[in-house]
Amino acid sequence: MILPLDLQWFAQDGPGGEKTEPATAKKLKDAREEGKVAKSTELNSAVTLIALFLSLKVFISFLGERFINVFDWIYGLIPEFVDSERSGMSVHSISRIITEVITQMIIAMLPFLLIGFIVALVVSIIQVGWQISTKPMKPDLNKFNPINGFKRIISKESIFNLIKSIIKIALIFYVAYSNIKDQANNLFILYDIPLYQGIGLVGQIIIDTGFKISLLYLIVGLADYIYQRHKFNEEMKMTKQEIKDEYKNTEGDPQIKGQQRQRMREASQRRMMADVPKADVVITNPTHLAVAIRYDSETETAPVVLAKGEDFLAQKIKEKAKESHVEIVENKPLARAIYNTVDVGAEIPPELYQAVAEVLAIIYAKRQ
Numbered sequence: 343m344i345l346p347l348d349l350q351w352f353a354q355d356g357p358g359g360e361k362t363e364p365a366t367a368k369k370l371k372d373a374r375e376e377g378k379v380a381k382s383t384e385l386n387s388a389v390t391l392i393a394l395f396l397s398l399k400v401f402i403s404f405l406g407e408r409f410i411n412v413f414d415w416i417y418g419l420i421p422e423f424v425d426s427e428r429s430g431m432s433v434h435s436i437s438r439i440i441t442e443v444i445t446q447m448i449i450a451m452l453p454f455l456l457i458g459f460i461v462a463l464v465v466s467i468i469q470v471g472w473q474i475s476t477k478p479m480k481p482d483l484n485k486f487n488p489i490n491g492f493k494r495i496i497s498k499e500s501i502f503n504l505i506k507s508i509i510k511i512a513l514i515f516y517v518a519y520s521n522i523k524d525q526a527n528n529l530f531i532l533y534d535i536p537l538y539q540g541i542g543l544v545g546q547i548i549i550d551t552g553f554k555i556s557l558l559y560l561i562v563g564l565a566d567y568i569y570q571r572h573k574f575n576e577e578m579k580m581t582k583q584e585i586k587d588e589y590k591n592t593e594g595d596p597q598i599k600g601q602q603r604q605r606m607r608e609a610s611q612r613r614m615m616a617d618v619p620k621a622d623v624v625i626t627n628p629t630h631l632a633v634a635i636r637y638d639s640e641t642e643t644a645p646v647v648l649a650k651g652e653d654f655l656a657q658k659i660k661e662k663a664k665e666s667h668v669e670i671v672e673n674k675p676l677a678r679a680i681y682n683t684v685d686v687g688a689e690i691p692p693e694l695y696q697a698v699a700e701v702l703a704i705i706y707a708k709r710q
Contacts, residue, residue: 363585365578373578379470380574384510385563386465388556393461394454395552398545401453406541408450412443469567510562514555521551614649614686618659619666621648623705625680628672632656633680634663635690637702644689645698650681669705676701 365373373379398405416439522529525547532540580588614634618624621634622645631652637645651659663670676697684690690698 361579361581361584363580363582365575365580366585366588368588369578369580374470378574380567380571381466381469382563382567382570384559384566385469386462388559388563389465390458390462391552391556391559393457395549395556397454397457398552399549402542402545402549404453405450406538406545408446409541410537412446416443506562506566510559513558513562517554517558518551521554522547525550610686611651611655614651615658615662617648618662619668621663621668623701624659624663624668624670625673625677625701626656626660626670627674627677630656631677631681632659632663633677633684634659634668635680635698635702637698642689644692644695645702646689647680647684647686650684650686652681669708671701671704673697673701 528543528547532543535543618634621636623635625633625635632650632655633647634649635645636642636648649659660670662668676694679694679697680690683694
């Protein structure tokens with residue numbers, strides 16, 4: 343018993359079978375315009391973290407000074423708070439204090455925010471280049487489909503991201519715990535050292551821990567970037583049928599283009615056959631090639647090829663010449679030279695002047 347088997351059951355989704363062909367430049371361009379690119383957010387976060395901790399090391403004194411000034415200013419307001427308990431604090435005074443604190447905090451954090459934004463932007467451009475697309479922001483009703491949402495929740499991608507997040511958190515927690523544990527003795531002396539020295543010590547511990555976490559995060563980000571590129575290339579693969587369909591849409595159907603070329607050749611041949619009666623002579627090979635030449639000394643500087651052909655078309659040219667009483671001369675080398683070097687409608691090159699002139703002289707002598 344023979345059972346029919348459809349091999350497309352085992353193929354990946356997509357018309358035309360399994361997606362085995364690399365994506366074309368057009369598909370990659372269209373995907374890029376839609377915001378689909380190979381990008382790792384983990385790599386962005388890792389590089390941004392490194393930049394932030396570097397900037398923290400540079401601006402630690404500026405940041406500490408800002409915090410101390412804010413604390414001094416707030417502590418200087420304590421007498422006003424004590425006096426205002428009898429008369430009551432006004433909403434204006436409380437609002438002024440909160441506004442000033444927020445302003446000072448923003449000024450202190452501004453360098454870090456700017457550096458983080460610039461680094462994140464540069465890393466994104468390095469990964470995917472400069473391309474602004476608003477298509478990902480357009481509302482998509484499929485995203486509100488509960489079935490599609492459930493599929494995304496239990497998909498391989500979501501499981502992979504969950505495992506990656508657990509491993510990442512575990513590694514970061516281990517590095518942070520190990521580094522802080524090594525600095526435990528220094529933390530216990532914070533009560534016995536001056537304020538500025540304590541701020542410097544805490545800042546140094548934070549920066550060292552942050553650098554170690556950032557370097558670990560950078561390794562995770564690079565691995566994720568490699569995976570994202572591989573995943574993107576696999577998703578962008580096309581079937582052979584998709585490539586054919588794309589070629590038809592961009593370049594046109596090959597069959598239709600072939601038919602158009604055939605019609606153009608037929609039209610060109612009809613024009614050539616219509617010009618054969620205007621020729622002075624037809625030079626032949628004698629059976630394989632035929633070239634029709636005309637020379638008008640008043641309007642043309644050199645003889646012009648009106649028609650040429652080989653095999654069947656050559657026979658047609660000779661038949662048309664006989665009907666129109668055009669002389670036919672057999673000259674194998676000259677016929678082959680003109681056929682291979684001169685296009686229809688073009689003048690013959692100077693190196694063939696002598697040979698063509700001899701043929702035309704014979705024709706003119708016969709006419710006289």
